[in-house]
Amino acid sequence: MNEQNNPTSSHPIIQVQELRKDFGYLQALSGVSFNLNKGDFLTIFGPNGAGKTTLIKILTGLMRPTSGSAIIDGFDALEGNSMLRSRIGVISHATCLYPDLTALENLLFYAKLYDLDDPEERANKSICASGLQLRRHDPVRIYSRGMQQRLAIARATLHDPSVLFLDEPFTGLDLTATNGLKNKLHDLHKDKRTLIMTTHDISCGLEMCDKVAIQNKGKFLFLESIDRIDRESFETLYTETLEK
Structure with missing residues (x-):
């Protein structure tokens, strides 16, 4: 792993130390550690089965690790703290929307769940x-995949979280929806x-992040700032890293 934590940097908003997750004899995570500062955008690449989704589930409180620690915005991510849940948002290929409710009803449900004012x-x-205001009263089940993902982003950012987790968010999106999601992520990144x-x-x-990790067999094999990476040869670097 190439990048070292900088002791002179500002206090990290995310601190992950030696996370391990075992499923019987299978080790899904094997000592993952990293720090992120406020406003960082980390992209994690890796093949299926690398442990990426397991890592996201642990950091968002959906799964407990076998060992290790994770602090997010000052809260222990392993305790299922309600204050932590108010500070994070999650976007994945599964939209977590109720198909028979309208867009407005979906967001009202989550707004009340987070006990938001107004x-x-x-x-x-x-x-x-x-951009869905003209379709706010339509049931989500008739939305296109791209529209559902736009609503999922609205759901995930409704409570103004400081940290967002995105697990394969581009899966199943057409070009128009992909570009729309990229634009939204650019805006969120600019908003720190x-x-x-x-x-x-x-x-x-690579287009959106400022830090890159390569994960395989439950470990971070590579972690580096984007400005220290040759984007043109990254695919070769990725393949060679996985083969080590």
Whole structure:
């Protein structure tokens, strides 16, 4: 792993130390450690079975590790703290939307779940920001895949989280929807949100991030700043790293 933690940098918003997850004899995570500062965007590349989704599930409180620690925005990610849940958002290829509810009803449900002030105003504002205001009263089941993903982003950012986790968010999106998602992620990055994204799409992943990791067999084999990477030869670097 190439990048060393910088002791002179600002206090990390994410601190992950020696995370390990065992499923019986299978070790899904094997001592993953990294720090991120506020506003960092980390893209994690790796093949299927590398442990990327397991890592995201642990950091978002959906799964407990076998050992290790994770602090996010000052809260222990392993305790299932409600204050932590109010500071993170999750976007994946599964949209976590209720198909028979309208877009507005979906966001109202989550606004009330997060106990937000003026839930209807927050939901409508978020729908408008996603460009779905003319379809707000349509059931989500008739939305295209791209529209559902736009609504999923609205859901994940409704409560103004400081950290966003994105697990293969480009899966199943057409070119128009992919470009729309990239634009939204650019905006979130400029807004100093901290983002962790897993993806197989090397082009999209490199385009938006400022840190890159390669994960395989439960370990980070590579972690580096994007400005120290030759993007043109990264695919070769990726392949060679996995073969080591």
